[in-house]
Amino acid sequence: MHDISILSIVFTAVLALVCFFLILSPLFKWEAYLTFTPKDQDLSVTKESLLTTLNELEFDYKMDKISPSDYKSLKKQYEEQVAILMKEEAQTADKQVDQDIMAEVEKEIEAQLKELKKKKGEGK
Template identity: 60%
Template sequence: MQEISIISMIFTAALVLICLFLVLAPFFSFDSYLSFANKDQDSASNKEVLLSTLNELEFEYKMDKISHVDYKNLKKQYESQVVSIMKDEEEQMTSQAADKDLMAEIESEIEATMNNYKNKKGEGK
């Protein structure tokens, strides 16, 4: 009789712990520590979602499902979000181009220094 109560206590404790975990797990974002998603992919997918939403919004407006005022407000809101994403993409592109130009300049300086060093080394012989 005593074995049954110990086994049932262990089973009950395990069941309570599992229930607590299932209830409290959504409050803690474990995936934030594990996800290393690329921001570019996120912004591209957000831009795609926003553009498709704009398309659906226009379709619903033409079908007279939403009012003109709501259409204008929502369209303005979504377009501003798309514009901000596109500006971020453009800034990234220009910074990448500037980085490429800087790297090319550094490489040319290194090459010129190497050539000067080779010329000086050749003169010493």
Template identity: 65%
Template sequence: MHDISIISMIFTAALALICLYLILAPIFKWNTIIQLNSKDQDLETTKESLLTTLNEIEFEYKMDKISPADYKNLKRQYEAEVAKIMKEEEKLVDSSIDKELMAEVEKEIEAQLKSYGKQKGEGK
């Protein structure tokens, strides 16, 4: 009887540790994922607000609320900011794409296009 209680205590402790691990492990993994996604979301949010501001500036210019010189200056400034953000987004996308995989995919596409072209030529 004494042996059963020791085995059950060990089993219960192991089960509790496994449950604790399963509960806490995702918290630490999600933290890094959230940080990566938050940077992407920050860039996207900033870009959207800049584009909205550009639309508002254009609307105000068409309503004759701002001068042509102010319109050109503001438009140039905001477009430069949007371009900078788009370059950052492009760098993030380029870094996440596996270059070797993309080269392999492009080779397969070219091979399929060649075989399709040969089939089209035979059908004529």
């Protein structure tokens, strides 16, 4: 009889923890922890948000919501960030092109080696 009560206590505790987890799990954004986004995608999203912010900044300036000095300093700051992101995008694009070219060159080399091996086999 003593074993059954310990087993039932353990089972009840596990069941309570599972229920507690199921009740609270919708409150957490598990997708944020589970999804993987490539760095290139992050750069484009960040650049897009910065450009949107620049547009909103200009709109606010034209509507006289911010002072000219604030507008100039914020605009310069955001433009510098966009320039940095554009340089990073260009570098990643160059690296991708380089990798594609290298893969193509390697395929051509392998094809030529196969042809040479076939010619050596025919010459014997």
